[in-house]
Amino acid sequence: MISLEKQILYMIQHRHVITAAELIEIYKDRGKTEQTIRNALSSLKQKGYILAEERRYTLTESGTAFIQSLQLKISGSNSEWDGRWHVVMFRIPEQFRSLRNTFRRELVQIGYGLLYDGVFICPYNRCASVMQVARLTGLEKWIRMGSLDLEHGPVTADLAEQIWPVQAVNEKYGLFSAWASAQIDKWSAAAANPAAEPSPWNVLLLVLELGERFGEILLEDPFLPEQLLPKPWQKEQAWELYNQHLNQLVPLLRSESHLFSLIVPID
Structure with missing residues (x-):
């Protein structure tokens, strides 16, 4: 199912302000326990996406930017592709494995695909969204980005199915x-x-x-x-x-x- 955290973010974006009690009431009929909802809210707070004041939750600038990054993936695909590839490269130390895995998952949701180990590509420029995730995970110093034309070894439809x-x-x-x-x-x-x-x-x-x-x-x-x-x-x-x-x-x-x-x- 769609990430519970992301659905909660969209609800807060629509309502502007929402309480934990409201979310618990809504999701109990969707098979989610109270503790599951509270864990999701806690995770969103730790990531800096929401603020809590007197059990009322609002979006932060980071939370708004994160939602916009997902919306950009959808709306940006309507643009005509210029044939260039946008590349994200990194080699993150093993001690940050958990953050590295989070970063990789978010790259995939933004629309990037794994070409080689530590090298992700995307046909559209979503660098701003990548840097947003990199800053939130504290990994920006290990990230390198750029765009290029592949002069040899084009990404064909067959290769895209592998990526x-x-x-x-x-x-x-x-x-x-x-x-x-x-x-x-x-x-x-x-x-x-x-x-x-x-x-x-x-x-x-x-x-x-x-x-x-x-x-x-x-x-x-x-x-x-x-x-x-x-x-x-x-x-x-x-x-x-x-x-x-x-x-x-x-x-x-x-x-x-x-x-x-x-x-x-x-x-």
């Missing part, structure tokens, strides 16, 4: 599309019976499930240029079905502003 899990991601998009299509048909049939309309609370849980299922894939998707992707690439269909199902659910929450503000940003 990034594009085939697995494509299959997940297909499975999500099948699930979302079934949900849309189910809700379309239920709409004919207003008496069967679910409570706003249950709708919120369904929105969270939809977000978890689709968000997991988005975190894994490196958002590569079209020429490096397998054919057919099933992302567009999945996006359409995600939005279609979301548009079925969200209107049912509009009358409950307290719940609605968890999934839609407050102006």
